[in-house]
Amino acid sequence: MDILVWLVWLVVGLIGGGLGMFAAYRSAPSSWIGWAVAAVVGLVGGWLGGFVLGLIGLEATGWLGSLVIAFLGAWGILELLKRSGQAAARGPERSPSRDDRRQR
Numbered sequence: 001m002d003i004l005v006w007l008v009w010l011v012v013g014l015i016g017g018g019l020g021m022f023a024a025y026r027s028a029p030s031s032w033i034g035w036a037v038a039a040v041v042g043l044v045g046g047w048l049g050g051f052v053l054g055l056i057g058l059e060a061t062g063w064l065g066s067l068v069i070a071f072l073g074a075w076g077i078l079e080l081l082k083r084s085g086q087a088a089a090r091g092p093e094r095s096p097s098r099d100d101r102r103q104r
Contacts, residue, residue, distance in 0.1 A: 009046075010039060012063060016070025017042025023071075024078035038074075045073025 017038035022028050029035045049069035053059060060069045 008063065009043065009066075012066050012070055013042035013046055014039040015042070016046060016067055017074045019071045020045060020074025020078055023075045024082055041074045041077055042070045045075070045077050046070035047073070048077065049073030 018028060020041060021038050029038050046066060046069050049072050050060060060066050
């Protein structure tokens with residue numbers, strides 16, 4: 001692959017990941033590490049979005065289509081991570097034990 005193709009994919013992933021982070025968390029990355037994570041999430045989101053579109057028979061064309069797919073994929077990944085983190089913070093749902101019922 002040509003180095004220019006890799007550079008375009010990196011830029012599209014960075015923009016898509018940054019937009020995905022903004023959509024999911026309502027804030028843009030503030031450090032270089034945040035932007036690096038945004039680029040990785042955008043690249044993975046673009047790959048995942050392209051894979052899902054391929055499964056249903058669609059294809060993104062041009063850089064704008066790739067950007068939209070990277071954004072949607074990154075946003076989806078980040079929403080899933082955000083929701084799973086909230087569920088983990090709440091802890092497992094449990095029914096009241098016998099001791100809890102006796103105290104009432």
